[in-house]
Amino acid sequence: MSSTEATKNNQADSPRIVRISDFKNQVGKEVRLQGWLHNKRSSGKLQFLIVRDGSGFAQAVVAKAAVPEAAWTVAEAMGQESSLELTGRVKEDKRAPGGFEVDVTGLRAVQIAHDYPITPKEHGTAFLMENRHLWLRSPRQHAVIRIRHAVVKGVRDYLDDQGFTLVDTPIFTPAACEGTTTLFAVPYFDEGTAYLTQSGQLYNEANAAAHGKVYCFGPTFRAEKSKTRRHLTEFWMVEPEMAFAHLEDAVKVAEGLIVSVVERVLETRGEELKVLERDAAKLGHVKSPFPWLHYDDAIKLIQSKGSQTQWGSDFGGTDETVIGEAYDRPVVVHRFPAAIKAFYMEPDPERAELTLSADILAPEGYGEIVGGGERMSSAEKLQQRIQEHNLPEEAFRWYLDLRKYGSVPHAGFGMGIERLVTWICGLEHLRETIAFPRMLYRIYP
């Protein structure tokens, strides 16, 4: 608890406000706790309140004999999610949810709530999504968002420590990076139409020429009319890009990043993984080095397991699952055919029909979490590609400039945060990994 929050709250005669996450340092002490009633049961002259304060959950025991009558009455009157403030002594109790218990000496309601819509019984997903603003308070959702925070922090710290400079790339873009069919279009004053970014990569390339090693990290948008559990219309992506670097360099950074983030979650979010009943042992396998699998061999692998996917095609979701399940840690699938990759991919010098590209697939069937590769560094070849792809050359003038003025080999990748969190948390669907998911049929609340 910082001193700041208590400025007006603290009264001279009352104990210090303490957050549940700090209870471990408060055992035996009298504290003040501000929070919400998550659950309640009573047993004669005792009432057991499960209180949450945003930092955690703790059990508070109200004994009729130990509190003023008004406090007992308030405890009886409060429905689920009533807001409250209580005082009491903290004690350790391994059996209590969260591991601590408070023997209550005083209790007041801030606001008494009744008929909270999300009860301990089972609810359907549509109902929960419609009440997402409240569903976020549930232990599982609370745990997922805390893990997401640890992931974001872990990503940023890792890249910062490796000497990358954060350079935010624009959301409004004048042209499409990979075709216009999945772009959200926005009327933009007299400039015509702006598109919401699908990737900061092209801009990253300019930034890498200015800062050497850069990353952007922000929301990206895809107007895909698909309703699968692996798609959101709005999702967050981190995209590192490095000058004077090749495919192998980019994959090494991605590998280091994933290992470091998983380690951080295991170290700092063990409680949350337990709430989610995630098998942490499986995450313990995520160590360097990751196996590498050539696209040719990946096709052979999935065909041997019955896939109809032919050489030259992209993998389907089931193919990714099959490949991912063949390993106990993420696998690097490399050298995809040029025909199924973006125009800016550098060709494999040994086989021109392939690209210096790689996807990293998560284990346990969670699919692609990273996609990247080496970018084309020749101005002439790039111009030819832009023409072949029927892209508007004028819009890419600045992008071609990067090859005219000090072109260097460079490489990078994008990692989708929601997919990473889905895998780490062991979830069924991406929608639980972001506070207010946006999907084909969902922009409320």
Place this chain on the structure above:
Amino acid sequence: MSSTEATKNNQADSPRIVRISDFKNQVGKEVRLQGWLHNKRSSGKLQFLIVRDGSGFAQAVVAKAAVPEAAWTVAEAMGQESSLELTGRVKEDKRAPGGFEVDVTGLRAVQIAHDYPITPKEHGTAFLMENRHLWLRSPRQHAVIRIRHAVVKGVRDYLDDQGFTLVDTPIFTPAACEGTTTLFAVPYFDEGTAYLTQSGQLYNEANAAAHGKVYCFGPTFRAEKSKTRRHLTEFWMVEPEMAFAHLEDAVKVAEGLIVSVVERVLETRGEELKVLERDAAKLGHVKSPFPWLHYDDAIKLIQSKGSQTQWGSDFGGTDETVIGEAYDRPVVVHRFPAAIKAFYMEPDPERAELTLSADILAPEGYGEIVGGGERMSSAEKLQQRIQEHNLPEEAFRWYLDLRKYGSVPHAGFGMGIERLVTWICGLEHLRETIAFPRMLYRIYP
């Protein structure tokens, strides 16, 4: 230099690739440097190359007698922004740009560039903005982006250390937070129109009820038809929100945050501030406590300096400059009239025509950097306000739920990153604080 970047680059017989930012640990050693030619001058049998590698700038001295003939010829041939790789011995030299010099032993061009558009002479802003993808390489722009990174990192670290949980709020929103006139509208499948967020605050309030102390940090959008130096259509904002908190608590966090971020920039970005010729001593005054100025007194202050602004109106840009210049550190102007504030502001219990709100104005005339306050916690009053403001009640159903189920006093604020960086860097215009600024007439590159 991480080992990863060198995987394919390193050859057994050549020295280690080192970044200029690491030269301080390499004095006397032979290194390999990869970068771009920023500037060049020659003096008979010596050529002085200013090389940048993204991490910094350093002088490389090519002596005709000390290098193979091919290297000398390459040095002669390279125009500004040619990409190159050189080997040489690092020595300290206080007079050299960056403080280090390399005595070159080998040099090769990666790509020879000619006619780089941005020469050392003066260029007009329109031209530089049109070439923003290259302008970013210039020392001033490079310094600003590095300071921005330190600011972003400083903000996140401070809030994380204070126990805040990052909860990303949505970019697509179904309804307007503060009126629709300055919103970007996006056609959204069968759901009709989505609007690009102007603030994550309403969502933050739901998240604060789930996590106690939260922040969001992402791009926000304002379709304002204004062409001033203080406006961008796309800008980044951090917005902390706290449950069980009052106006004073929110301002305390904002103050601690600003002090901490300025300290971090002074500690870690001294070189960059020098490049910008920023008077760091002025930033040294930014210490707690910040002065508080009641709105009534702020009006008296500006009127005494000749302002025509009347009680009940918002400040103009000039008014903010006048108020800010009266102090050597940021000033907290508090309790603005309800009539000029958003519908969700908690009224001052002592004077109902005022709100429990505060803006923080930067010194030296840089204007507002923070705006925040206490939010209305009563469901009845809030519903009345929504009706008075003719807002669509159905769209705010979820927001009213937050008052029905465990309402608590809560407060927060928003801090605009570009405004903060503009002030810290001492810039004239917001547009230099973001890599690819978006303005009324600018979405390219």
